[in-house]
Amino acid sequence: MASHRSPRRTPLPVHGWPARVTVLSAAAASAAALAPGSAGARPADDPARPSAATVNSRIDRLYEQAEGATEKYNATAESAGKLREQVETVQDRVARGQAKVNRLRGELGGLAGEQYRSGGISPSVALLLTADPDSYLDKASALDRVSSRQSLQLRQLQAAQRELKRQRTEATGKLADLEQHTRTLRKQKRNVQRKLGAARRLLHELTPKQRAERERASREGGRGQQSGDTPDLGGDRASSGRAAAAVAAAKSAVGKPYVWGAAGPSSFDCSGLTQWAYGKAGTSIPRTSQGQRGAGKQVPLSQARPGDLVVYRDDASHVGMYVGNGQVVHAPHPGAPVRYDPVGMMPVSSVTRP
Template sequence: MGTAKRASSRRRGASALTLLCAMAILTAPGLAVGDAYAAPTPPAPSPSAPAAPGAPAPDPGAKSLDEVRKEIEGLLRQAGAATDAYNLAESETKAQTERIVEIAKLVVAGQDRIATLKNRAGAAARAQYRSNGLPPGARLALSDSPADFLDGAGRLRQGEKATTDLLSELNRTQTDLERYAKDAGAIWQKMEENRVRQEAAKKEIEEKIKAAEALENKLEAEEKARLIQLEQEAQYKAQTAWLSTGAMKGVNGAATDAGLRAVQFATAQIGKPYVWGAAGPDSFDCSGLTSQAWLKAGRGIPRTSQEQLRLLPKVAVKDMRPGDLIIYFDDATHVGMYVGDGAMVHAPRPGRNVTMAGAGSMPIKAVVRPDA
């Protein structure tokens, strides 16, 4: 078996093991994740290797690995904020495009109606011409028969009303077309503004991610491994501090059927890479994962974490149940899905894969419920 084939087999084996673990989580009572998150075990410390004989002394002005970690996280947080702006502009553009299509259909129908009304008006004008241009009222007054006069008077009133109605409908249809044109112009303007926002957000995202990758790529293999461990240690510390406040005391809400389906979808994506702007099927960003999970559960929700916070009903942490979304950071730039027993599943950041983490491993802003 070749090296690539062995590596592929190992990846499939790891994915299968991850999926089995996720399904075990889902079938346990109350969707329990186990003691790993309710009472996390700290990552094993990585012993520092002694300096090699004759190696140069560390540069006292150089950044520590933990400082590098924080700088990378700061850059990626900024990229996350820009990603939300990009995704929001994209979803708004999609809705506006659909509205433009609706308006185009209304314009076509209005134009057809105007053509029909003009034909009717033309027929009335031709009829008047054939009667030597004499108005119906004048022809009626010249009638020798009182019965014809009375009968004609009734028809005259009907004809006048029909003509008035025809002109009124023609005017209304023309006004509608003018309004459609105005609405379409406003929507095109918004679409152009969204395009500019998307381009600016995309540029910022790419710059921040590139800067973070440049920092990480300067690290040696051992330093990269240590960087991952530092991330885990920071998450463990935050989760432990959160649990020590009693935040999980009495939190035992049961998932709804829709919530269970959302959790099953989200946990099935474990191991897939984070890619900004992605919403599956092969990669996700944080809100792409949560929005797709709930879409698969039968409920459409906003695409971005900030819109999820703004538009979905909020619930207290003590009332959390699996399937609820946890919005993180003051600017609401990250979101994960609560799966039970103090854990959540999320797409962390560029360079990392969809994974499980402690629900309190980042600062919680709010909890929202898609199926309230």
């Protein structure tokens, strides 16, 4: 009699899922690291020293590149998460399929044994059994003594075995895809870290006064207003109740740190903030800024209403939420917390109303 015990589902391999890495505040870290006269800082009058404008331009470009790389990382992480769920589903089906095969084998073996013991066979077969018991099944088959019930169970067992093989092949393929996504995540993570590290090193090229000026300009956003202040949002009304709820959630995150790859509730990157805000409003939108660009109706910037997603740059590598009165709430870059800024702070690619 075959064992009826169902197999355990094979656990997922441990891949060391890439941890989300908190990016330290670049401005704060550099200010602490380089006091006037610190080792490694070049004198302000060094003729080989690039101008503050040049350094700031390079830093901004690195942040832009890092943000694009972060959105690629987010997209890969989202795909890997879906693959992980699919692998678990397929492995569950494999476990159930193996249990079915075991059960059918047991039933078929039990039926054959019962038939043998009961003597429910013709005298001619009984004589054959007496002469050579070891060849019972072969001779019984040759004499067409396999019952219709046995035939049905044999077909069921064969079908179950074929399906189990297909499911195992599917699971193997998805596991291979998951391994590839994990390797891609590690590569993208290193790419982001390199660009952010280069930006931090460039910050060290600035004098303490220049760093303070950069930080002040970054926080003011060209409006003469600190990020901790709440701007006058005017009388603009959201396009829907859920949009209004998303705006309220985004505003509640003002002041929380930027962390690449983070989607709340204590830290955010740009698309993580908008996804989290709409999630708090009961609406699911894609994880990346590129995905969010296509997550609703496109409207002209002149018709933007609170709750609309403002996507920036041709590659859609940054996104913020319009909150009215020409303002967005967004997670800018490492070292800058979630804050209000003018909607035209950088080139607008599109405006989407989820």
